[in-house]
Amino acid sequence: MTIISRALWRLSAFALLGAMPLVPASAAQITIQANANVVKALTFISKQDLDFGIVMPAASGTTTVSMSMAGAISCPAAATCTGAARPAIFNVQGSNKGVVQIIVAPSDLVNASNSTTIRFTPTAPSTITLTNSGAPGTDFNIGGSIAIPSTADGTYIGNIEVTADYQ
Numbered sequence: 001m002t003i004i005s006r007a008l009w010r011l012s013a014f015a016l017l018g019a020m021p022l023v024p025a026s027a028a029q030i031t032i033q034a035n036a037n038v039v040k041a042l043t044f045i046s047k048q049d050l051d052f053g054i055v056m057p058a059a060s061g062t063t064t065v066s067m068s069m070a071g072a073i074s075c076p077a078a079a080t081c082t083g084a085a086r087p088a089i090f091n092v093q094g095s096n097k098g099v100v101q102i103i104v105a106p107s108d109l110v111n112a113s114n115s116t117t118i119r120f121t122p123t124a125p126s127t128i129t130l131t132n133s134g135a136p137g138t139d140f141n142i143g144g145s146i147a148i149p150s151t152a153d154g155t156y157i158g159n160i161e162v163t164a165d166y167q
Contacts, residue, residue, distance in 0.1 A: 039098055040098075042100065042164055042165070043094070044164045046162075047090060048089040049086075050086065050142060050144070051084065051086050052146060053081060053082060053085035057148045062147050063147070063148045064146070065148065066123075067143040069124065070141065071085060087141040087143045088142040089140075090140055091137045091138070092128065092140070093135060094134075094137075096130055096132055096133035097129060097130060098129070099128075099166070100129075100165065101164070102125055102126060102128060102162065103162070103163040104144075104163075105161045106120060106122060107161065108158055109157060110156060110157060111155065112154075118149075118152060119146065119147060120146050121145050122142055123142065124144075125140055127167055142162065
């Protein structure tokens, strides 16, 4: 192919393209709604630590002592429970009518003198609904149970991890 024939071929191709009508693409449009639910940040405080009081376990085996979220102690007949037992109390503040999920992890209570442990199994509400916005907030309690072996002796202390988050 010569230079002239290539040039003529190109001109013919451009002429054909120019003769064809070009149709613009059709545009599509839709309208959506945008929403935003703005909530106050949660404020979460501990108002009272959990205390099982004084427990003298049964002479043999394991004694399970439970505390309700209201603070009532359940002590087996073979054991003795005395002292000022009390549940943990927390306060959470946020947006009115916000549903807050409560997560409490089981933990170990440790005897500082000999490092033996007693397992704490929590009892807590799974959710709470805030009844106001901000202060005074909403209180909730945590109870639980401990399984005490007959060989246990001394003071057992541990940290209980509690998480509160909007659901």
